[in-house]
Amino acid sequence: MKILYRGPLASCNYDCPYCPFAKRRDPPELLREDRAALERFTGWVRGADEPVEVLFTPWGEGLTRSWYRRALIELSHLPHVGRVAIQTNLSARLGWVQDADPAKLALWCTYHPGQTTQERFLAASATLGRHGIRHSVGIVGLPEHLEPAVELRRRLDPEVYLWVNAADGHRYGPEEEAAWTAIDPLFGYSVRPHLSLGRSCRTGDEVVSVLGDGTVRRCHFVPETLGNLYDGSWTARRGERPCPNATCDCHIGYVHLRTLPLYDVFAGGVLERIPNERIPSAGCGR
Numbered sequence: 001m002k003i004l005y006r007g008p009l010a011s012c013n014y015d016c017p018y019c020p021f022a023k024r025r026d027p028p029e030l031l032r033e034d035r036a037a038l039e040r041f042t043g044w045v046r047g048a049d050e051p052v053e054v055l056f057t058p059w060g061e062g063l064t065r066s067w068y069r070r071a072l073i074e075l076s077h078l079p080h081v082g083r084v085a086i087q088t089n090l091s092a093r094l095g096w097v098q099d100a101d102p103a104k105l106a107l108w109c110t111y112h113p114g115q116t117t118q119e120r121f122l123a124a125s126a127t128l129g130r131h132g133i134r135h136s137v138g139i140v141g142l143p144e145h146l147e148p149a150v151e152l153r154r155r156l157d158p159e160v161y162l163w164v165n166a167a168d169g170h171r172y173g174p175e176e177e178a179a180w181t182a183i184d185p186l187f188g189y190s191v192r193p194h195l196s197l198g199r200s201c202r203t204g205d206e207v208v209s210v211l212g213d214g215t216v217r218r219c220h221f222v223p224e225t226l227g228n229l230y231d232g233s234w235t236a237r238r239g240e241r242p243c244p245n246a247t248c249d250c251h252i253g254y255v256h257l258r259t260l261p262l263y264d265v266f267a268g269g270v271l272e273r274i275p276n277e278r279i280p281s282a283g284c285g286r
Helices: 028-046 066-076 095-099 118-130 143-155 174-183 187-191 233-237
Strands: 002-006 052-056 081-088 105-110 134-141 162-166 207-211 215-217 225-228
Touching (some): 002 028, 028 066, 052 066, 066 081, 066 095, 118 134, 118 143, 134 187, 143 162, 162 174, 162 187, 174 187, 225 233
Parallel strands (some): 002 052, 002 207, 105 134, 134 162
Antiparallel strands (some): 207 215, 215 225
């Protein structure tokens, strides 16, 4: 089972103009709540009775908080945890990764031009590489990010996948889409929403979303509650069911659609967004 966990944390040390959580500071009581929620979740995973993979998808930046680093280290050493990953801006110190199991830990890293230097970001990626930590690197496909993205791809280890997220509300003409696709052959999957209403999806069965209080939903984008993780009530409603949304336009959602070939494309790296060696051209039907 794959779990996408999102606790109360919503603070970030970056000031990206396209993000509602930019430079947001959580009050001490919310940070304590987030820490307690994560420790409770880690305890549940510790005692889980089936194989588990976890992707932390915090609204803010988790790796600047010690409890996320500890959770990643601990979960990486549990025999029934196949993968533990987190979405991060890669700004935090990385000395802690040497204590994790590199066969289990993975990072989904986003480069934000204007928030850090490319040299610093590349140095952090290289540090992960030296420790054998699987990671992908990505960027938001805004027009002003194209030149930095081209340079990043040139300088980045060729073994590291560079993905591009289509910017919310931005319309891509053919030439612009082609330029981004030259950087990320899979960009076509991000640039157009995927029809999902009534279509088969792994969420709710093989994949679930868990909030800090234990609320279980099929995914982050369907508000219907299946139950609670900690009292086991969610298991009665666990199972495959068609998607109730008209479209799905976020990678952590549409990657699980059975109508798309992305479990083959990302075989062995679904949570950390690392494709296998067979990357198809991104014609990407809907």
